[in-house]
Amino acid sequence: MLTYVARRVLVAVPTIFGVATVIFLLVRLLPGDPARTIAGVLASQADVERIRHQFGFDQPLYVQYVTYIVHLLTGDLGISTRTGAPVREEILTRLPYTLELAAISTVISVLLGVTLGMIAATRRGSPLDLMISALAVFGLSMPVYWLGLMLIILFSIQLHAFPAAGAQDPLGFVLPSITLAMFSLALVARQARSAMLEVLGQDYVRTARAKGAPMRRVLAKHALRNALLPVMTVIGLQFGALIGGAVLTETVFSWPGVGRLLVDSIFSRDYAVVQGVVLMLAVGFIIVNLLVDLLYAYVDPRIRYS
Amino acid sequence: MSIPALDTADGLLDLTSPEIGAQTAGGRFWSKLRRSPSALAGLGILGVYIVLALLGPLVAPFDPGHDILREQFLPISSLHFLGTDDLGRDEFLMIVYGARYTLLLGFFAVAIGLFAGLPLGAISGYFGGWVDLLVQRVTDVLLSFPGILLALALVAGLGVGLRNVIISVGISSIPIFTRLVRASALSIRELPYVEAARALGVPHWLILLRHVIPNSLAPVIVQATLQLGAAILVAAGLGFLGLGVQKPTPEWGSMLGEARTYIFTDANLVTLPGLAIFGAVLAFNLVGDGLRDALDPRLK
Numbered sequence: 001m002l003t004y005v006a007r008r009v010l011v012a013v014p015t016i017f018g019v020a021t022v023i024f025l026l027v028r029l030l031p032g033d034p035a036r037t038i039a040g041v042l043a044s045q046a047d048v049e050r051i052r053h054q055f056g057f058d059q060p061l062y063v064q065y066v067t068y069i070v071h072l073l074t075g076d077l078g079i080s081t082r083t084g085a086p087v088r089e090e091i092l093t094r095l096p097y098t099l100e101l102a103a104i105s106t107v108i109s110v111l112l113g114v115t116l117g118m119i120a121a122t123r124r125g126s127p128l129d130l131m132i133s134a135l136a137v138f139g140l141s142m143p144v145y146w147l148g149l150m151l152i153i154l155f156s157i158q159l160h161a162f163p164a165a166g167a168q169d170p171l172g173f174v175l176p177s178i179t180l181a182m183f184s185l186a187l188v189a190r191q192a193r194s195a196m197l198e199v200l201g202q203d204y205v206r207t208a209r210a211k212g213a214p215m216r217r218v219l220a221k222h223a224l225r226n227a228l229l230p231v232m233t234v235i236g237l238q239f240g241a242l243i244g245g246a247v248l249t250e251t252v253f254s255w256p257g258v259g260r261l262l263v264d265s266i267f268s269r270d271y272a273v274v275q276g277v278v279l280m281l282a283v284g285f286i287i288v289n290l291l292v293d294l295l296y297a298y299v300d301p302r303i304r305y306s
Numbered sequence: 307m308s309i310p311a312l313d314t315a316d317g318l319l320d321l322t323s324p325e326i327g328a329q330t331a332g333g334r335f336w337s338k339l340r341r342s343p344s345a346l347a348g349l350g351i352l353g354v355y356i357v358l359a360l361l362g363p364l365v366a367p368f369d370p371g372h373d374i375l376r377e378q379f380l381p382i383s384s385l386h387f388l389g390t391d392d393l394g395r396d397e398f399l400m401i402v403y404g405a406r407y408t409l410l411l412g413f414f415a416v417a418i419g420l421f422a423g424l425p426l427g428a429i430s431g432y433f434g435g436w437v438d439l440l441v442q443r444v445t446d447v448l449l450s451f452p453g454i455l456l457a458l459a460l461v462a463g464l465g466v467g468l469r470n471v472i473i474s475v476g477i478s479s480i481p482i483f484t485r486l487v488r489a490s491a492l493s494i495r496e497l498p499y500v501e502a503a504r505a506l507g508v509p510h511w512l513i514l515l516r517h518v519i520p521n522s523l524a525p526v527i528v529q530a531t532l533q534l535g536a537a538i539l540v541a542a543g544l545g546f547l548g549l550g551v552q553k554p555t556p557e558w559g560s561m562l563g564e565a566r567t568y569i570f571t572d573a574n575l576v577t578l579p580g581l582a583i584f585g586a587v588l589a590f591n592l593v594g595d596g597l598r599d600a601l602d603p604r605l606k
Contacts, residue, residue: 018447141588146580244453285452
């Protein structure tokens with residue numbers, strides 16, 4: 001197990017470096033003068049030069065890269081041009097809001113998704129199965145931002161049940177969490193259904209049924225446990241959709257998380273913050289998937305030795 | 307009643323000939339696809355969108371850019387099927403014109419993903435070694451940007467507009483195809499016919515072109531169809547954020563984003579463009595699922 005952990009972690013490190021490098025190159029190699037972009041069209045040439053020097057754009061590329069990596073390793077993400085505060089602080093004050101939203105949505109989508117997937121698989125071909133499968137395709141096809149706006153129209157404007165914006169009171173969590181959870185819910189339900197179907201066709205399930213074990217017991221003791229393995233992988237992967245969805249959901253609900261910080265920073269050309277947020281989200285995604293892989297190997301010994 | 311074809315010796319002979327086998331494989335694919343109601347529904351929706359995109363602008367009574375401020379926020383009427391928007395433009399025509407941009411965005415973005423991802427994946431899987439290692443590490447890195455984030459970061463750097471959105475969404479769909487084709491190429495390169503071709507001295511590029519790529523196409527076709535839906539979702543998402551296609555182009559995502567301001571006064575302006583995006587993505591997902599069931603007998 002330990003060698004497996006070491007191997008997986010060692011693979012993740014160059015990926016994280018790669019991500020940092022791509023983000024570095026994205027800002028510097030794209031057409032246009034980043035110093036001019038940050039300063040704005042109306043800035044004087046002197047201002048542009050000052051910004052160029054302040055950001056180190058006047059240095060050779062490899063010097064900039066080394067400085068950037070060294071700063072990253074010490075946890076220094078730079079200074080926000082918009083607020084003058086360190087990027088790390090900007091991110092850390094908003095991160096809890098995004099994490100809360102992501103956590104609630106993950107819980108909703110996993111619990112509901114696995115339940116629906118199981119119901120559909122055990123009643124394969126029934127109207128209920130058809131309905132759940134249709135719901136899953138709808139969930140996968142629905143634009144998050146549109147779903148959010150529809151929920152606002154229905155529950156905030158017409159029914160006055162939940163607030164349309166802000167994270168001040170607990171009720172404010174309801175609509176954004178549902179919005180964000182929908183895609184993942186559909187993904188998990190689908191995966192749970194097909195995993196369950198596969199497991200139900202296995203010999204050990206048939207044996208358990210043959211020896212007279214009641215279906216409920218077979219499902220709980222044999223089928224669910226084995227079906228949950230592939231579902232775990234999807235939970236890791238859906239985290240990516242969740243982060244991407246958070247950017248959109250936070251914009252719809254004026255949520256004070258990192259997603260909105262990212263969009264606001266793109267508009268105000270606050271490149272240090274854009275770099276920092278994208279890097280943090282990508283690294284978070286890598287780490288979550290690494291943890292899922294390790295958990296998978298821990299639960300299923302077949303993985304470790306392959 | 308007897309079945310004539312089976313009664314004759316010719317009929318029996320026909321059944322064993324390889325041509326018949328090939329035909330039935332193709333026939334099985336079509337009959338499977340035709341028997342799937344959801345795939346048919348998807349094709350139906352797609353047909354409506356394509357007709358709207360091609361013919362809509364030809365039969366439109368006026369240009370969607372035709373804005374009369376006096377006519378803003380008109381309700382649904384016989385002249386304006388879906389009412390008018392904040393600038394007095396006809397909402398129905400805006401949506402009809404939008405079909406062009408959305409389908410265009412989807413097709414070109416996926417085309418970029420395919421044309422870069424397919425050869426990269428085939429080369430990576432076929433040659434293996436350091437080429438494979440390099441391509442796979444780069445793919446790993448690109449796949450580490452969750453969801454819409456890579457496209458978002460690219461647009462932030464390249465700038466907004468139709469062309470840059472296509473490039474950004476296209477680049478972000480390259481790694482998916484690379485992964486998929488590599489997996490197929492890995493198994494295909496071990497097959498006897500590839501070995502035979504190599505023994506005959508067929509150059510690598512010809513083997514790739516003749517054997518490896520054509521034989522890895524089935525999962526690629528399925529993924530490309532699903533990816534069309536995903537690309538449309540991401541492109542419209544960028545439009546919604548104000549980082550996609552810019553006005554006055556009637557792109558559904560940006561229409562939705564602009565209409566947010568009027569959500570309290572005219573909910574139609576928010577509902578309709580989103581419904582149009584939803585329908586397009588749903589259609590591609592349904593067709594993609596149908597194709598997967600028809601092309602891959604192992605599933606379901």
